[in-house]
Each structure stands twice: as structure tokens, then as C-alpha cells.
Amino acid sequence: MSSITEWNQLLRRAVAAFIEWRFRKRSASLALIGLGVSILVAALGGLAVRFRSGDTEFEFGGGASFALSAVGLAVGAALVGLGTWLLLQDRREEREARERKRVLVVEQRGLQRRFSTALREALPRALVGQIVEKVIDVTPYFRDGVLAEQAAAFMHVRDARAVLRQGLGDAQPADVTVVYGGVSPVPLTFLAGTFFDDESRVVVMDWDRTAEGWRTLDGVDDGDRLSEPDLSSVSDGTDEVSIAISVSYEVDVEAARRLDPSRPMLALRMGKVFVGNHWSEDKQCAMAETFVRTLSQLANRGVRTVHLFLAAPNSVVFRLGRCIDIRNMPTVQVYQHERSDPIVFPWSIMMPCHGAPEPAYCPTLPCEVTAAP
Known part of the structure; x- marks a missing residue:
């Protein structure tokens, strides 16, 4: 450093x-x-x-x-x-509060190299309580920078939900603060977000590549927002819809469209798409609000499945995962982007939904990819 x-x-x-x-x-x-x-x-x-x-x-x-x-x-x-x-x-x-309260530090690792500083060493000073660290590490499943064993990595993250409360003892939910941070493939990060509902107090951190350290969402809100979707192509009774959300990079919309050209494609993007535009808590909350509103509007039109293509920082992906309401929203299937793969989006994860509380790993078969009309 x-x-x-x-x-x-x-x-x-x-x-x-x-x-x-x-x-x-x-x-x-x-x-x-x-x-x-x-x-x-x-x-x-x-x-x-x-x-x-x-x-x-x-x-x-x-x-x-x-x-x-x-x-x-x-x-x-x-x-x-x-x-x-x-x-x-x-x-x-x-002293009694520190003995009673817990700070659950969840670090999600999805790269071959480790960070120079563990998340637990960069916690905000204001947090009070005994620290319990849980690391969701899928780096052993990577080969040459690519997640080679996707199914095994998926099962590792899926099973992590059952062990996150290990070490918390008899702590009540009101006495637990979750601190989340990490870098991991988009579907696995989104899945981790679904583990924490709105009742959990969650502090989200992200890795600042420029400063080479963990950072809270303490940036200034510049007012830039996700665009509103054009729903004119989604008629009542449409079963499946694709959504592309571009925050840090532009989603390869054409590659996403080739998975099924018959699905309506909704494109949401920031006014300025670039790396590092996500450090404001208010800005991320506004992104989540637009995302939830879009899913709600699609649910009102009878949409049952949303195919989601995300290009966003880890903290944004995690936040959107927390927004999923499996009772009222469409099923969300989140895709992984691999530029060097011929399919471009070679696998995805079907998130928990009404009637199917367990997530599912979904490889993209070559026969599913068709030429766009």
C-alpha cells in the first residue's frame, strides 16, 4: 500500500x-x-x-x-x-450493552486474492457489541479469475444463511447489527441480500479500489438517479420480462436480449454510468426505490418472472437483493456476465419466491441463445 x-x-x-x-x-x-x-x-x-x-x-x-x-x-x-x-x-x-449486543460482520469474498484489510478491522467506531465474524468465501471455486464451479459456489452461499446466526447465542434481533461488505459475482451477492429483510439493521460497506480500503456509504448525493422504465412494451398478462440496470458499467443489452428475444426488455440506467458513482446512501436508497417501484408495476400487470441483468457495485447489488418481497413481487432471476464466454450470460440464480422459498442455480444452455430478430 x-x-x-x-x-x-x-x-x-x-x-x-x-x-x-x-x-x-x-x-x-x-x-x-x-x-x-x-x-x-x-x-x-x-x-x-x-x-x-x-x-x-x-x-x-x-x-x-x-x-x-x-x-x-x-x-x-x-x-x-x-x-x-x-x-x-x-x-x-x-458494559452490559456490549455484552448483550452483537455486531454480525458478514464479509463475502469472491475473488482469488484477499483484501489487505479484513472487514472486521474497518468497522465504524459507533458500533457497540461483541463482534461475530462470518466469511462467505467462494474463492476456492475460481480458476484463472473466472468462477469455474458455479453450482458449488451457489450451494456454499445458499447454505451460509443457516449458519449466519451461529455464534450470536440467544441475542435478540433488536440487539444485532449486521455489517455487510464484499466483492462477489452479482447473482451470489444478490442472493446474500435476500438473507436480510427490512427488520434487520444493516450497515453496508464497500471496497474502495482507489483508497484500497473499506468504506461506508459516506459520499455526497449528486442527485443522479436511475431512469424510469418504459412500460409501454409490457401488456397486461405478459408472463416474463427482462430488466437491464446499468450503474457502474453498461449492460450488454443485445447479449441479454438474445437469451429470449420474445421477452420485453426494460433498460434502466444512471444518468452518468461510471465506476465510483455509488458512495451516497441516499443515492442508493433512490436506486432501490426505483427498482421496487418497477417490480411492483410489473406485478400489477401480471408479470410472473423478471430476468435481471445488473452492472452495479457490490453494495448496490446487495441492497437490491434486500428489496425482494417474495410474497408480492415477481420471481427474480439474476444473471452473471462473463465477457469471454460465448453465451455472455452463462448462468443465473432464481431467487426465493412465493411457492419456492429455496433459490435455484440455473445454467444457461447454448440452445437457449438465439439470434435477435
Whole structure:
């Protein structure tokens, strides 16, 4: 890692620590202690102090102010004592909260190389609780940068859902915060997103390739949004629809269309498609809102299956996976893009849906690919 990168990470952490200190909730106990000390200092000025230097005697305070100073000393001492007691209570409650709460760190690995820093080492300082780390690692299934054993990788991720709560003990859902981050093939990342419903408190992080480190979604919202889909080609009763969503790269729409030219194709894209345009939490929430609205509109027209082609950063893919409502939305089948493969989209995963709660791995057969009309 270069010295410039190290300084960038150090500066980001320093800024985050300052913001946390500046805007965190002030402690009532510390405020009482501070007020009590101020009163004590003021009260000491009213006490009578005498001392002699040679034949000269000096006297400070005393007189009518002595009684007021005595009251001040009593009040100040009482406030310091009360503040100290509250401070000890606060520390005890914080300790109990740390023992009760859990931070489930889920890192999804899908590359041959490992990151220089584990996700658990880059957690936001504000998170409180015992850290439980779960790594979903499919790197053993890669060969020369390509996922060669897709079915085995799919089963590994599918089975991870059952073990994510291992180590959490009897922790209640309200006491668990999930921190997710990783880099993995799009269908596997989307599938991991379906593991966490809206009731889970999830903090999403992503790998910043420029800074070579984990980063929270702390970027500025530039107002760029996904385009709205043109639904004119989707008539009532249409069974299957394809959706291409371009965020960081342009989806190869023509290759996606060749899988089944008879399906209507809806193209959603950011106004500016480029790598690194996803670091705003508000911006990602807006993407998810457009995605959910599109699926809802298609469900209202009777669409039963959506074939989804995504070109987006890992955190965006994960977020869209969390949006799936298997009770009311169409079944979503998410495809993997492989530029060097003759089929281009050689496999996909059918996400859990109403009537089929288990996901399914779906290889794309060569006979399924046809020439576009």
C-alpha cells in the first residue's frame, strides 16, 4: 500500500472520529460534574483565608460571603457526587450493552486474492457489541479469475444463511447489527441480500479500489438517479420480462436480449454510468426505490418472472437483493456476465419466491441463445 493511500485512510478515520465526538449525544453525568466543579471553584472564593508575612497580615474572603460559599460548596459537592454516580451507572449500562449486543460482520469474498484489510478491522467506531465474524468465501471455486464451479459456489452461499446466526447465542434481533461488505459475482451477492429483510439493521460497506480500503456509504448525493422504465412494451398478462440496470458499467443489452428475444426488455440506467458513482446512501436508497417501484408495476400487470441483468457495485447489488418481497413481487432471476464466454450470460440464480422459498442455480444452455430478430 502506498504512503498516499495510508495517509488517505488515516485522514478519513480522523475525520470520522472528530464527527463522532462533535455530534454524539452529550453525557448528563459529565455535565453535572462540570457544573459541580464550577460551583465549587466559585464557592472557594468566598472562604476566609488569612496569612501573615512579617508584620503584615493578609485576609481574603470572609464576612457575609462565607455562608453563601459554604452553601455553594455543599451544592457543588452534591452535584459532583451525583454526576459521578450517574457516570458509573452509564459505564455499567454500556458494559452490559456490549455484552448483550452483537455486531454480525458478514464479509463475502469472491475473488482469488484477499483484501489487505479484513472487514472486521474497518468497522465504524459507533458500533457497540461483541463482534461475530462470518466469511462467505467462494474463492476456492475460481480458476484463472473466472468462477469455474458455479453450482458449488451457489450451494456454499445458499447454505451460509443457516449458519449466519451461529455464534450470536440467544441475542435478540433488536440487539444485532449486521455489517455487510464484499466483492462477489452479482447473482451470489444478490442472493446474500435476500438473507436480510427490512427488520434487520444493516450497515453496508464497500471496497474502495482507489483508497484500497473499506468504506461506508459516506459520499455526497449528486442527485443522479436511475431512469424510469418504459412500460409501454409490457401488456397486461405478459408472463416474463427482462430488466437491464446499468450503474457502474453498461449492460450488454443485445447479449441479454438474445437469451429470449420474445421477452420485453426494460433498460434502466444512471444518468452518468461510471465506476465510483455509488458512495451516497441516499443515492442508493433512490436506486432501490426505483427498482421496487418497477417490480411492483410489473406485478400489477401480471408479470410472473423478471430476468435481471445488473452492472452495479457490490453494495448496490446487495441492497437490491434486500428489496425482494417474495410474497408480492415477481420471481427474480439474476444473471452473471462473463465477457469471454460465448453465451455472455452463462448462468443465473432464481431467487426465493412465493411457492419456492429455496433459490435455484440455473445454467444457461447454448440452445437457449438465439439470434435477435
